Amino acid sequence: xxxxxxxxxxxxxxxxxxxxxxxxxxxxxxxxxxxxxxxxxxxxxxxxxxxxxxxxxxxxxxxxxxxxxxxxxxxxxxxxxxxxxxxxxxxxxxxxxxxxxxxxxxxxxxxxxxxxx
Amino acid sequence: xxxxxxxxxxxxxxxxxxxxxxxxxxxxxxxxxxxxxxxxxxxxxxxxxxxxxxxxxxxxxxxxxxxxxxxxxxxxxxxxxxxxxxxxxxxxxxxxxxxxxxxxxxxxxxxx
Numbered sequence: 001x002x003x004x005x006x007x008x009x010x011x012x013x014x015x016x017x018x019x020x021x022x023x024x025x026x027x028x029x030x031x032x033x034x035x036x037x038x039x040x041x042x043x044x045x046x047x048x049x050x051x052x053x054x055x056x057x058x059x060x061x062x063x064x065x066x067x068x069x070x071x072x073x074x075x076x077x078x079x080x081x082x083x084x085x086x087x088x089x090x091x092x093x094x095x096x097x098x099x100x101x102x103x104x105x106x107x108x109x110x111x112x113x114x115x116x117x
Numbered sequence: 118x119x120x121x122x123x124x125x126x127x128x129x130x131x132x133x134x135x136x137x138x139x140x141x142x143x144x145x146x147x148x149x150x151x152x153x154x155x156x157x158x159x160x161x162x163x164x165x166x167x168x169x170x171x172x173x174x175x176x177x178x179x180x181x182x183x184x185x186x187x188x189x190x191x192x193x194x195x196x197x198x199x200x201x202x203x204x205x206x207x208x209x210x211x212x213x214x215x216x217x218x219x220x221x222x223x224x225x226x227x228x229x
Contacts, residue, residue, distance in 0.1 A: 032215055034216070034217075042221075043205065043219050043220070043221045043222055044161070044205070044219050046216060046217070049214060049215070049216060057214070093160045093161075097215055104149045104151075104166065104209055104215060105151065105163055105166050106151075106163070106207075106215075106217060107163060108153075108160040108161045108162070108163075109160060110159070110160050111159070111160040
């Protein structure tokens, strides 16, 4: 149980285009989903927290107009990287927290490797 | 600034030995603690969560929590080469956001 999927697993796009990444909890409902970014040999950096049906909360320094997050249902959150640039190339990982009360574990998706050329 | 600190390693242990990974945190209000394993190029995988002082065992893994000393550790018994990975400590305080603060991870190498 507690499986999270991400799509696509990797994407290459040209500078200036937008890319959408989907995160789905497959066998549980998630009130809260998180989006992280990880550069090579660095730890995870939280970008934003999204709750179903409400606006995402972005971490300091993360541009909300560039990284659009939508949490439309209890099983789906999307991250859109708008007007992508080479410096946005990274490993993007989502996680989901189970809807169960007093459940604090985050289950991670497999990640999406974005390369902007 | 709330921090979670881990020794970056690499920590090298021979196959079959016990690997001991440590993590300290600065926020005394932290309530929930997690260990994740991350293989190179992959996303983190939850190993264990611990909420109360003391030990919690799950198979070859034992998590230990000492809130007074603000540290949490992970012991891996009978280490296998397949355990070679980066181990991330994550700490969550009950602020209502459910956010984790991650340590930078300890790289473990199990030598065959």
